[in-house]
Amino acid sequence: xxxxxxxxxxxxxxxxxxxxxxxxxxxxxxxxxxxxxxxxxxxxxxxxxxxxxxxxxxxxxxxxxxxxxxxxxxxxxxxxxxxxxxxxxxxxxxxxxxxxxxxxxxxxxxxxxxxxxxxxxxxxxxxxxxxxxxxxxxxxxxxxxxxxxxxxxxxxxxxxxxxxxxxxxxxxxxxxxxxxxxxxxxxxxxxxxxxxxxxxxxxxxxxxxxxxxxxxxxxxxxxxxxxxxxxxxxxxxxxxxxxxxxxxxxxxxxxxxxxxxxxxxxxxxxxxxxxxxxxxxxxxxxxxxxxxxxxxxxxxxxxxxxxxxxxxxxxxxxxxxxxxxxxxxxxxxxxxxxxxxxxxxxxxxxxxxxxxxxxxxxxxxxxxxxxxxxxxxxxxxxxxxxxxxxxxxxxxxxxxxxxxxxxxxxxxxxxxxxxxxxxxxxxxxxxxxxxxxxxxxxxxxxxxxxxxxxxxxxxxxxxxxxxxxxxxxxxxxxxxxxxxxxxxxxxxxxxxxxxxxxxxxxxxxxxxxxxxxxxxxxxxxxxxxxxxxxxxxxxxxxxxxxxxxxxxxxxxxxxxxxxxxxxxxxxxxxxxxxxxxxxxxxxxxxxxxxxxxxxxxxxxxxxxxxxxxxxxxxxxxxxxxxxxxxxxxxxxxxxxxxxxxxxxxxxxxxxxxxxxxxxxxxxxxxxxxxxxxxxxxxxxxxxxxxxxxxxxxxxxxxxxxxxxxxxxxxxxxxxxxxxxxxxxxxxxxx
Numbered sequence: 024x025x026x027x028x029x030x031x032x033x034x035x036x037x038x039x040x041x042x043x044x045x046x047x048x049x050x051x052x053x054x055x056x057x058x059x060x061x062x063x064x065x066x067x068x069x070x071x072x073x074x075x076x077x078x079x080x081x082x083x084x085x086x087x088x089x090x091x092x093x094x095x096x097x098x099x100x101x102x103x104x105x106x107x108x109x110x111x112x113x114x115x116x117x118x119x120x121x122x123x124x125x126x127x128x129x130x131x132x133x134x135x136x137x138x139x140x141x142x143x144x145x146x147x148x149x150x151x152x153x154x155x156x157x158x159x160x161x162x163x164x165x166x167x168x169x170x171x172x173x174x175x176x177x178x179x180x181x182x183x184x185x186x187x188x189x190x191x192x193x194x195x196x197x198x199x200x201x202x203x204x205x206x207x208x209x210x211x212x213x214x215x216x217x218x219x220x221x222x223x224x225x226x227x228x229x230x231x232x233x234x235x236x237x238x239x240x241x242x243x244x245x246x247x248x249x250x251x252x253x254x255x256x257x258x259x260x261x262x263x264x265x266x267x268x269x270x271x272x273x274x275x276x277x278x279x280x281x282x283x284x285x286x287x288x289x290x291x292x293x294x295x296x297x298x299x300x301x302x303x304x305x306x307x308x309x310x311x312x313x314x315x316x317x318x319x320x321x322x323x324x325x326x327x328x329x330x331x332x333x334x335x336x337x338x339x340x341x342x343x344x345x346x347x348x349x350x351x352x353x354x355x356x357x358x359x360x361x362x363x364x365x366x367x368x369x370x371x372x373x374x375x376x377x378x379x380x381x382x383x384x385x386x387x388x389x390x391x392x393x394x395x396x397x398x399x400x401x402x403x404x405x406x407x408x409x410x411x412x413x414x415x416x417x418x419x420x421x422x423x424x425x426x427x428x429x430x431x432x433x434x435x436x437x438x439x440x441x442x443x444x445x446x447x448x449x450x451x452x453x454x455x456x457x458x459x460x461x462x463x464x465x466x467x468x469x470x471x472x473x474x475x476x477x478x479x480x481x482x483x484x485x486x487x488x489x490x491x492x493x494x495x496x497x498x499x500x501x502x503x504x505x506x507x508x509x510x511x512x513x514x515x516x517x518x519x520x521x522x523x524x525x526x527x528x529x530x531x532x533x534x535x536x537x538x539x540x541x542x543x544x545x546x547x548x549x550x551x552x553x554x555x556x557x558x559x560x561x562x563x564x565x566x567x568x569x570x571x572x573x574x575x576x577x578x579x580x581x582x583x584x585x586x587x588x589x590x591x592x593x594x595x596x597x598x599x600x601x602x603x604x605x606x607x608x609x610x611x612x613x614x615x616x617x618x619x620x621x622x623x624x625x626x627x628x629x630x631x632x633x634x635x636x637x638x639x640x641x642x643x644x645x646x647x648x649x650x651x652x653x654x655x656x657x658x659x660x661x662x663x664x665x666x667x668x669x670x671x672x673x674x675x676x677x678x679x680x681x682x683x684x685x686x687x688x689x690x691x692x693x694x695x696x697x698x699x700x701x702x703x704x705x706x707x708x709x710x711x712x713x714x715x716x717x718x719x720x721x722x723x724x725x726x727x728x729x730x731x732x733x734x735x736x737x738x739x740x741x742x743x744x745x746x747x748x749x750x751x752x753x754x755x756x757x
Contacts, residue, residue: 042482043081043390044355044417044668045088047169047274053114057754058278059285064105064392069151069279069436070128070326080355080393081170081332082120086417090119095328101126110167115304118372120326128326131280132433135165135315151282154322158283163319165296165310168391169277171303172296172310172334174317174636175201176715178288178662181260185213188262193299196599197264199229199271199334201293207332208272211235211259211290217339219756227276231269254272259406266592266606268613273334274755276352279322282435288567292374293732295333302406304398330413331406332393338523340722347701347727349380352482354393355414358725359611360384363471371422372737374441375455375730376430377600379403381411384419384742389465389735390418408438428458428487428733451741455485456496457505458736459696459728462617464502465739467694475501476692477508478720479677479709480706481699482729483523483580483600486705492516494578494697495643497680500689502743508640508684509584512576512630515567516690522581525596525601526588531563532573533585537646540564540677546653551589579699582645583607584667589652592660601698608702609672622664624672625651629683638688648672674708676732681713694721698729730745 057065065071072078082093090096100108104123107115115121122128132140132150140150147550154164157521161183163176173192176183178200188194202208204220212232214222221230248576264270272290275281284291295303296314299316304310305328310321327519346353365387372382379395392410396403416419427439429452436452444451460478478498481591487493488507495511514529514536516522520622524531530551534542548551583604592610593603625648632640648669655665693713700706700722710720726732 028490032628036538038602044359046087046226046354046356047079047081048076048225049274050278050281050353050713051225054278054487055281060279063623064123067149067240067282068122068127068149069130069282069324070120070122071278072118072120072122073114074116075114077118078121078169078326080351081330081351082326083330083417090756095122095128096121098127098326099323115747128323130167130322133311133321133323135311135318135320135556139319141392146242147281151279151322152286154283154320155286157320158287163190163317164320166293167307167321167324167328168311169327170330170585171305172314172332173293174296174314175283176292178259178263178292181262184260184262187294187317189595191294191298193294194297194598195265195515195602196269197267197269198292198294200259200263200290201273201274201275201280201284202290203287204274207288207290208274212270212272215339218531221337221344222272222274224352226335227274228337228346228352229271229273230338231271231338231347234270236266257679258516259290266602266609268609268616270299270413271336271487271555279324283322287414288649289734290368296560300397300400302331302400302402303331304424330393330410335394337699338703341705342722343722345728346723347402347726347729347731348378348394348641349391349726349731350394353699354380355390355663357388357390358466360387360389360465360470360739361470364739367742367745368424369420369422370424370426370741371420371442371677371731372441372734372741373428373435374737375428375733376433376435377727379407379435380411380729380731380734381407381414381435382738383414383418383422384738385418385420388750389738390414391672391734393733401408403435409434421449422654424451424741424745426451426453426737428486428737429454429488442743446597451521451744453737453740454488454505455733456480456482456498456697456741457500458696458733459485460500460505460736461731461740462503462726462736463694463696463721464500465725465730465735466723467721469502469692469721471502471739471743473501475690476500476569476694477681477688477696478505478691478696479681479700480697482697484578492574492576492578494576494580495582496577496686499684499690500694502739506636506638507640508638509643509680509687510577511579512538512642512644514581514585515570515573516576516578517563517573518580519572520572522584523597526592527554527558527594528563528583529581529585530588530594531558531560531664533582533645534649535564535567546657549653549656551656554594579697580604583699586666590665592666592747604699604702607666608670608704610663611666611704614661614667622667622671622677624670625668626672627676627679629676629680639753641680641683643676647742670702670704674705674712676717677709681718685716685718690718692719692721696732697726700728 057063333350370384374381383390425443427436459480478500479495497509498505517528547649587603628644630642
C-alpha cells in the first residue's frame with residue numbers, strides 16, 4: 024500500500040515563469056552522417072547530438088534546461104566542444120547534452136554473469152559493434168537507451184525470441200521491432216506514405232504496420248486495409264507477434280542504435296528492459312540485478328537517465344495517425360486547448376489506473392506526462408509518485424484544483440484525494456467515460472461552451488454514475504456534463520476481475536443473459552458445450568443469481584472477449600489485457616484480406632427502457648448476434664468468417680444506435696473514444712457509416728483513445744466546471 028502522507032505541493036521559491044520541457048528527439052540526419060564519417064570527430068560516437076536532436080526529458084533534473092541541471096552536468100566540455108557550444112552559428116550552440124569521445128559519456132560491454140568480456144571473442148570495431156555480433160549469434164543483449172533499458176535479439180531467430188519470452192515472462196504479447204532502415208521494414212510490412220512519415224519523424228515512434236501478404240484487398244470490403252503482394256526473403260520468428268497480422272516497427276533513434284544496426288540486414292526485437300508489467304529499468308545497477316536473469320550481455324553507458332521514458336506507439340487509420348501510447352518524442356509537449364480555457368487557474372488531473380498519465384492545465388495548455396503504466400503494480404505506482412513530484416517541481420506548478428476518476432479504489436484517485444486534503448485544494452471527481460469524450464472534444468478544438476456532441480465511449484470498464492461498471496456508452500455530452508442515452512445491455516462479470524483474463528467467463532455470462540440457464544440443452548452438440556461442462560457452472564449460476572462477485576457490466580470490451588472465446592480464441596486464459604479482442608480483430612482482418620466477398624454482419628437488437636430521465640435509456644442487445652453466431656458454429660463456419668461477421672454487425676449496430684438517438688436529440692458531431700476504438704476494423708466501419716449519415720466524426724490523434732488520454736479529459740471537464748455547479752442542466756433536449 025502506498026503512503027502519500029509526505030506528498031505535498033511545495034510553494035515556488037522563485038518567480039513563476041512559463042516553462043516548457045522538450046521531448047527527446049531522434050537523431051537528425053547531420054548527426055547520423057557524422058557518426059559514419061571517419062573524418063569526423065564524432066565518428067562512431069554513440070552519444071552524438073545537437074540542438075536538433077538528442078535527449079531532453081530523459082536527462083533533465085530541473086529548469087531552466089541548462090547543462091548543469093541535467094545528468095550531463097558531470098561531463099565537462101573539452102575545448103573543441105566548448106567552442107561549438109559557444110558559437111551562435113554552430114548547430115551545437117547551447118546544445119546542452121553535446122559531447123564527444125574526449126569529454127562525453129562512454130559505452131561498454133558487460134557479461135550478465137559478471138565474467139570479463141574477452142576481446143578475442145569478437146572481430147569488432149568497438150563494444151557497440153560487438154553487440155551486432157552477439158545478436159547474430161542468438162544472444163540477448165540488454166541495451167541502455169535514451170529513456171531506459173531495452174532487451175534485444177535477432178527477430179528472425181525463433182530460438183532467441185522464445186528464450187527472451189521465457190526469461191522475460193511474456194508468453195504472448197507482441198514484441199517491438201527495430202530495423203536499420205525503411206527498406207528492411209518494407210521486406211516485412213506494407214508501409215503507406217503516412218506511416219513512413221511517422222517512422223522517419225523526430226518522434227520516431229513504434230508504428231503498427233500491416234504484415235505483407237500475397238493478395239490485395241478490395242477497398243470496399245474493409246477501408247484502410249490495402250496491401251501489396253510481396254515475397255519475403257527471410258521470415259520473422261513466428262513468436263514475435265503470435266496471432267497478429269500487424270507488427271510494431273521503429274527506426275533507430277539514437278546514434279547508439281544506428282551503430283548497432285549498421286551491419287544487420289534483418290530486424291531485431293527491441294522490447295522494454297523489464298519483467299512483464301514492471302517499469303523499464305533505467306539505472307545501471309538496477310539493470311544488472313534484474314535483467315541478468317534475462318540478458319546474456321549488457322551494453323551500458325554512464326550517462327544517467329533521470330526520467331523513465333517508454334517508446335511511443337502509433338497506428339495510422341484512414342491516413343490519420345492515432346497515438347496509442349504517448350511517451351518518447353511526444354511527451355511532455357503541451358497541447359494547446361481551444362478557446363475558453365486560457366484564463367483558467369492551474370488544475371492537476373491524476374489520470375486513470377491503467378495506462379496512466381497525469382495532466383497539468385496551465386495558461387491555456389494541457390501538459391501530459393509521458394506514459395507511466397498500470398498503477399496496479401507497486402513499482403509503477405512509485406514511478407508515478409516520483410514523476411508527478413518532478414513535473415510539479417519542474418513546472419513550478421501550484422494547482423488549485425485536483426481532478427480524479429470517480430472510481431474509489433483507483434490509486435490515482437486515492438493519491439489525488441490525499442493531495443487535495445494535504446494542500447487544502449478543491450477536489451473534483453469526474454466520470455470515466457465522460458473523460459474519454461471530453462479528451463476527444465478538446466483535441467479536436469471544441470471551445471469551452473460548445474454545443475453537446477454524441478460521445479461513444481467503448482472500453483473494458485469504468486466506474487459508472489450509478490456505481491455499476493460501464494464500458495459501452497452513448498453520451499450526449501459537453502465539457503460540463505452529460506446525459507446517458509444508450510449503453511450495451513449489462514451482463515455479469517463472473518468472478519469480477521478474473522473475467523478480464525479468462526474470456527470464457529464472459530462467454531458463459533453472455534449466453535445465459537441471452538438465452539437463460541437452459542441454453543446448453545439447445546447446443547449440447549457444440550464443442551463449446553463440452554468445454555463449459557468442465558467448469559463449476561452451478562456455482563457460477565448462483566453467483567450470477569445472487570450477485571456474488573459478479574458485477575453487472577455494460578462493457579464492449581468484455582463482449583469482444585466473449586465472442587473471441589466462443590469461437591476458440593484465447594478461450595481459457597489471456598496473458599495480457601485485451602489479448603482476446605486483439606486476436607479477434609486480427610482473425611477478422613485476415614478473412615477480409617483473403618476473401619473479397621461482401622458479408623452480412625450479425626444483427627443486434629435495440630431495446631428502449633422507461634426511465635425517469637428526460638432521455639429514455641436505450642440498450643444495445645446482442646441476443647440475435649449470439650443466435651446467429653451459434654448457428655454458424657453448428658454449421659462449422661470458419662472462426663475467421665465469424666470474427667468478420669461480428670465486426671461488421673457491431674459497426675452496423677453502433678451506427679443504427681446513433682441514427683435512432685439522432686431522431687430525438689440534436690447533435691451534428693460524434694466523438695469516438697475508448698480503447699475499443701483502437702480496433703481498426705471497427706473504427707473504420709463505424710466512422711464511414713456516420714460520415715455517410717452526414718455527421719462529423721471526431722477522433723483521437725494527439726492523445727490515446729485508451730486510458731492514456733483520460734487525464735486530458737479530466738482536466739478540461741474540471742476547467743469547464745470552474746464556477747459552474749449545474750452539470751447536465753446545461754444540456755438541452757432538442
